[in-house]
Amino acid sequence: MDILIQQILNGLSIASVITLIAVGVTLIFGLTGIINFAHGEFLMIGSIVTWLAVQAGLSFYLALVLAILAVGAMGFVLERGLFRFTLTRPTNGFIVSLGLIVVLQHIIIFFYDPNQKSIPRPLTGIWDVGGVRIASVRLMVILVTIAVVALTFAMVTRSRYGRALRAAVDDRDTAALMGIPVRRYITGVFVLGSALAGLGGALLIALFPITPFTGGTMVMKGFAVALIGGLGNLTGAVVAGLILGIVEGFSAGYGFSAWTDAYSFALMILVLLFRPNGLFGGTSGPKMA
Amino acid sequence: MNANLSPLRSLMPALAVLIILALVPALGPSNRMLSLAISAGINIVALYGLSVLFGQTGILSMGHAALVGVGAYAAALLARDTGIGFWVALPLGGIAAAAFAAVIGIPSLRVSGHHFVIMTFAFGQLLTIVLTNGGDYTGAATGLDLQLPVTFFGSRADDLLPYYFVVLAFVTLSAIASWAIINSPYGRTLRAIRENEKLAASLGINVGRHKIGAFVVSGVFAGVSGVLLAYFLRHISPSQFASFPSIYLALMVMIGGARLLLGPIAGGILVSFLPEVLNLDPVQSRILYGVCLIAVILLLPNGLIAGLADGWQRLFGASRKQAPSPAAGGKHASEAGR
Numbered sequence: 001m002d003i004l005i006q007q008i009l010n011g012l013s014i015a016s017v018i019t020l021i022a023v024g025v026t027l028i029f030g031l032t033g034i035i036n037f038a039h040g041e042f043l044m045i046g047s048i049v050t051w052l053a054v055q056a057g058l059s060f061y062l063a064l065v066l067a068i069l070a071v072g073a074m075g076f077v078l079e080r081g082l083f084r085f086t087l088t089r090p091t092n093g094f095i096v097s098l099g100l101i102v103v104l105q106h107i108i109i110f111f112y113d114p115n116q117k118s119i120p121r122p123l124t125g126i127w128d129v130g131g132v133r134i135a136s137v138r139l140m141v142i143l144v145t146i147a148v149v150a151l152t153f154a155m156v157t158r159s160r161y162g163r164a165l166r167a168a169v170d171d172r173d174t175a176a177l178m179g180i181p182v183r184r185y186i187t188g189v190f191v192l193g194s195a196l197a198g199l200g201g202a203l204l205i206a207l208f209p210i211t212p213f214t215g216g217t218m219v220m221k222g223f224a225v226a227l228i229g230g231l232g233n234l235t236g237a238v239v240a241g242l243i244l245g246i247v248e249g250f251s252a253g254y255g256f257s258a259w260t261d262a263y264s265f266a267l268m269i270l271v272l273l274f275r276p277n278g279l280f281g282g283t284s285g286p287k288m289a
Numbered sequence: 290m291n292a293n294l295s296p297l298r299s300l301m302p303a304l305a306v307l308i309i310l311a312l313v314p315a316l317g318p319s320n321r322m323l324s325l326a327i328s329a330g331i332n333i334v335a336l337y338g339l340s341v342l343f344g345q346t347g348i349l350s351m352g353h354a355a356l357v358g359v360g361a362y363a364a365a366l367l368a369r370d371t372g373i374g375f376w377v378a379l380p381l382g383g384i385a386a387a388a389f390a391a392v393i394g395i396p397s398l399r400v401s402g403h404h405f406v407i408m409t410f411a412f413g414q415l416l417t418i419v420l421t422n423g424g425d426y427t428g429a430a431t432g433l434d435l436q437l438p439v440t441f442f443g444s445r446a447d448d449l450l451p452y453y454f455v456v457l458a459f460v461t462l463s464a465i466a467s468w469a470i471i472n473s474p475y476g477r478t479l480r481a482i483r484e485n486e487k488l489a490a491s492l493g494i495n496v497g498r499h500k501i502g503a504f505v506v507s508g509v510f511a512g513v514s515g516v517l518l519a520y521f522l523r524h525i526s527p528s529q530f531a532s533f534p535s536i537y538l539a540l541m542v543m544i545g546g547a548r549l550l551l552g553p554i555a556g557g558i559l560v561s562f563l564p565e566v567l568n569l570d571p572v573q574s575r576i577l578y579g580v581c582l583i584a585v586i587l588l589l590p591n592g593l594i595a596g597l598a599d600g601w602q603r604l605f606g607a608s609r610k611q612a613p614s615p616a617a618g619g620k621h622a623s624e625a626g627r
Contacts, residue, residue, distance in 0.1 A: 094403060099581075
């Protein structure tokens, strides 16, 4: 039982990173209609930035902030430079993002070789709570994720910007007439989603060593979670991330760790079969006429 | 190139290119060039399947390499467990991949657009995981070896040169099959679905069944390509058929132009030989592919060949021939392969 709780905690810490991807993916799709498959590479670059900063002697937390800023800036450039031109043809945007996967991954391999990269654990403490050993770094990852996701959620549902954004999703033209700078908001959402990927990357390398190929598997899981919850649905993404974390934790606890990677895909296929809109109902993205 | 060409004449450019390719060995190419050409040819067979699916029906699959993998593993398993050789494995590999495509397609095509793409991606990834966890039967992560020789009427055909002609024959067959599909009523049905699914359905076309049909057809091409690949490489492993190879296949077909008969040949050859010509290492060449893909999508959405044809027509077409069909401008050139 103790081992099970521990495995579930482990599962949840990885699921936190996946949830950050899923929230980014779902946010970007729900509010801009862009499907960015290169989101996993954004995450990987976040990890690489963290790794470089820590190697340069900066503290992990400073490195984390740098990763968020760097990946956010990259998101800005790529949205303005590439995705902007595909807004009316989302399939093209999707294909562009596939090209970006190849480009970003191999640029990193070109400059920093394809080998594993790791940083010393930023937190080394391990607490013993009634026989369950909790690594503080895992708890930190879970707590940071909860805080950031809650903040994002509040921003989208409560703030003035969030309301304006959702108005723009419902009816672009009217929103524009009301003085909402729709284009700028789309860029803003893309940058926010990218920054979340940067944060996810920093948290991921605090948990595990990464390689330039990490992004590929992580983005698939992120998309799986986003689709299970319903693409475009923030709450759905968070709940689905939680489910995946628990399922993966259970499976590792009962000795099926070789199949861990299969669950997210199998779960997604099952959910899409019976509820093509996801468990909590997705959106079809904004209409980009 | 004109829209009202007889269907047979639309096959001519592709056949001309293939005849040129058949004459290439007379130039005495190096072994490296020949093996590059063979792997390009094997890719082209698979790309023809993808072009039927994406170019004609408008469905993008990111699991095409997985279907190639089914063909390849079918060949390797048949050879190991039953001693069935190359020529029998070819149709069986095609059938196996087609069956797998049906198994993937029936649930996946319940969702459309991006959801479908992501589903095929997931199925591709799942297949890799299953193959990796398959123990001794699938050879786990190391994969399988294949030792049976390829013979052609009693003589060995494993060497690079004979195998080049075997592969070229299958490229020709795929081009002709693809041409036959494009010019058949079936091809028109698929294009109707691509252009407007709802309208097609309202005309009494069973959209779901035809989409699955197109997916299965693309699986046959992929399976045959997989058998060719297994007998060429002699060793196959799960990572060769994961989602990234699928991305490269999609990239090749889009760089060449998915709707044109020449597109897969152009894409396959270009992507295989460009790094060699420019003397790039694999990492640099992949960066180049990615950049090419993005540039093609943003600047020439119909692929390179169609883009060139359009440019040619815009420069010379108008002045040379005033009529008969002034409307056959750039738009038609990109569809001339029909």
